[in-house]
Amino acid sequence: MESLAARITRREEVAPHHITLELDCPAIAHAATPGQFVHVRVSGTDDPLLRRPISIMLRDNYRGRIEILVRAVGRGTAILSNLAPGSALDIIGPLGHGFPVPEEDSRVLLVAGGVGVAPLIFLADTLQLAEQQHYVRGLLGAATEDMLVCWQDFAGRCEAFQAATEDGTAGARGLVTELVSEQLQRGVDIVYTCGPRPMMARVAELCAEQSVPCWASLEQFMGCGVGACLGCVIPTRLQPKHRRVCKDGPVFSASEVAWEELSE
Amino acid sequence: MTPDLTTTVGKIQLKNPILTASGTFGYGEEYAEFYDLSALGGIILKGTTLEPREGNPPTRIAETPAGMLNAIGLQNPGIDAVITDKLPSLSRFDTAVIVNISGRTVDEYAELARRLDPVPSIAAIEVNISCPNVQHGGMQFGVDPVLIRDLVQAVRGQTTHPLVVKLSPNVTDILVMGEAAVEAGADALSAINTLLGMAIDVERRRPVLANVTGGLSGPAIRPVAVRMVWQLARELDVPIIGSGGIMTARDAVEFILAGASAVAVGTANFVDPRAALKVVHGLRDFCGTHGVSRIAELVGAVQTG
Secondary structure, three states: OOOEEEEEEEEEEOEEEEEEEEEHHHHHHHHHHOEEEEEEEOOOOOOOOOEEEEEEEEEEEOEEEEEEEEEOHHHHHHHHOOOOOOOOEEEEEEEOOOOOOOOOEEEEEEEHHHHHHHHHHHHHHHHHHHHOOOEEEEEEEEHHHOOOHHHOOOHHHOEEEEEEOOOOOOOOEEOOOOHHHHHHHHHOOEEEEOOOHHOOOOOOOOHHHHOOOOOEEEEOOOOOOOOOOOOOOOEEOOOOOOOEEEOEEEEEEEEEEHHHHHHO | OOOOOOOOEEOEEEOOOOOEEOOOOOOOOHHHHHHHHOOOOOEEOOEEOOOOOOOOOOEEEEEEEOOEEEEOOEEEOOOHHHHHHHHHHHHOOOOOOEEEEEEOHHHHHHHHHHHHOOOOOOOEEEEEOEOOOOOEHHHHHHHHHHHHHHHHHHHHHHOOOOEEEEEEOOOOOOOHHHHHHHHOOOOEEEOOOOOEEOOOOOOOEEEOOOOOEEEEEEEHHHHHHHHHHHHHHHHOOEEEEEEEOOOHHHHHHHHHHHOOOOEOOOHHHOOOOOOOHHHHHHHHHHHHHHOOHHHHHHHHOOOOO
């Protein structure tokens, strides 16, 4: 785990209010595994005060760089998304427990919603480069076509890919979860998901019905990012019930999450 | 010349005045990945209760202007697990370990002190009478001088460890509360805990925190904390651990000048995992550039006249 100043080497607007940043940070790039995140300080002042947890979307081990996807939803992410290449960014990482590795030659289904695609791109990239012959299918859902952020980065790393939009402007019309049942019928050994909570809760439910193991990457307001403050817990079916997203997660077994108690 | 940063808080000997505030540093191990905790004057552990507690449901944190609200609700594994699982590994660090305790009743506080009494590796017990985030987590004690007296006396009777009483700022006159604690046997005071606050999500028209209200910390509360430390130090002959929004060495010096013998770095640990270490280094630099040979010279040295 490193705390360091990373230089922004590239900035790209990939959709309205969505940008990708490439960061030069060899120590983090070398150590990162899919599902892990970085904790980013968006400003050098006391306001906004707290860091922002952001998933690692890709890493370039050779050049020592990582890529992150930022959705400008609040003041902090707005500042972050306006930083220019060449700027230094104070980041800590890689943090948290990532996705568990699938068994040999698995049929893998990745279900992403919106910016939840980021950690699944990293996972797809890693599975593609793995020696084992996994068969990876990807699903990505969004409200509209222009919100299917980074879909090409995702699709290009999957053997099969399908998109869904709520307004039908691209891919299947409707929710991405409607495509999950069909995929499960075709045979899936393991599912990984990241996106809005109702989406992940539905994916978890469908997987449970078919007894397919499912891993979900969760998000939560965060204080320290390193497991000390207990600010980012989620309710689980485990004992003790509250588990830290930053340290025990962000990836959890979907069957262990108390989805019905999770607020949106 | 290297400045002398050693300080004492009553019977507690510290190699430097920088501690970490309870609830912001876990049990130390999370931050041991970033630096050697032996560099710190001490570590105040997360609030511990008699039985394990689940804490409050999420959402537990909200960001506010130059600060944050939290309503963790004292999630912790209970005193026996802290003694068995957490304290032994901390003894590898050459730093003072202070255990923060919270209870629902006077008897619970006394029992916590009794169980900690035979533990030799701790430097002191911090009695939390000021947690605003649980219904029976201390603050009902911390706002009533009669209850403070009863509680501190009961705890005092169960242990020979130095007792630090952590005061709540959510009172009209903190001096009355501090006096009660000292009369009942507190060796030192800790000031301040978080200020009771609230944030509302205007889109959802709902409080951000599941607990509705929470404790405000961070730079936003520093002037309030400095004022309260100064009020206590001016009137009471008792050492004080100051805390509230310390981000840099200059902030620490502000508290020391106001009368604090030591300070606790809290929310800054979240912003920068090496914040407390940086304050130690910065304090050394400050003394060097200001010709201060002993940090103890600065305690209460503010000139108000």
